[in-house]
Amino acid sequence: MNLERLHILLVCNLGASTGVMVTKMKEIAQSSEKLRQTDVRIEAHPAGELREYVADFDVIMVGPQIKHQLKQLSEIANEYGKPIQVIDTKDYGTVNGANILKDAIILKLNGEEKGERG
Template identity: 45%
Template sequence: MEKKILLLCAAGMSTSLLVTKMIKAAEEKNIKVKIEACPVEQFNEKVNEFDIFLLGPQVRFKHTDLSNIANEYNKKVEVINMVDYGTMNGAKVLEAALKALNVN
């Protein structure tokens, strides 16, 4: 079953490169995932479409609020590790997301 991961950031720009690197890492490991990015303001309209939401470090202050909403839908919200985000380490971010979803 394909997992759906949405990266949330301030404007949706900085995460687009990370999404590309995560997709490449998933393809290399033959993992079926859908990965997209959008501004954090679109969270409410996307909450039904994705399994996990990854917050860019610049919007991590929204973690509690978004987690409270996501819990109602049985979804997860995680903050992307700042070092992995800064180095655009798609493989590590993908690995962390799949681990949070209990996917090996």
């Protein structure tokens, strides 16, 4: 795996509940040998602010507590060609930053493959 850049935007209700997850994911990314050469950026923002931030990120991860907003959020993400998915409820609840980071990497790689195929 050779990622030059991995910018992940976590969206949730108010942006606060995901702050702990951002910290955990950053710690894991910084200690990862595979991500050492990757420009990793992880931020959390309220879903209502998605349009303000979407262009600056590679993938959008949605907090499970707002999965009911996925359709509206997907419309915005799709306008910018950004892959989007809901964070696994169990991973979110147990603050499993490693699994969420892995899901974000897969989402980015799958999004790039789709983009290349047109």
